[in-house]
Amino acid sequence: MSWRHSCRRAAELMSRSLDERLSPRDRFSLRVHLFLCRNCRHVERQFDQIHTLASDVLGRGLDGDADDPPG
Numbered sequence: 001m002s003w004r005h006s007c008r009r010a011a012e013l014m015s016r017s018l019d020e021r022l023s024p025r026d027r028f029s030l031r032v033h034l035f036l037c038r039n040c041r042h043v044e045r046q047f048d049q050i051h052t053l054a055s056d057v058l059g060r061g062l063d064g065d066a067d068d069p070p071g
């Protein structure tokens with residue numbers, strides 16, 4: 001298991017998750033990677049901020065559900 005090599009894939013999944021709902025499998029592997037990789041956790045925060053900013057600017061609510069509380 002070489003999770004260190006999957007940072008690119010993690011970023012890919014994070015990017016995709018902004019546009020579409022990831023499959024449970026993808027979400028799981030992304031979660032695991034984020035748990036292990038501090039660097040990607042930082043990247044995730046930035047993706048999240050971009051997403052928030054984008055939905056704020058567009059004012060359309062890119063996705064309405066907040067089923068993923070932090071923590």
Ligand SMILES: [Zn+2]
Nearest residue numbers: 007010037040
């Ligand atoms: Zn990583």
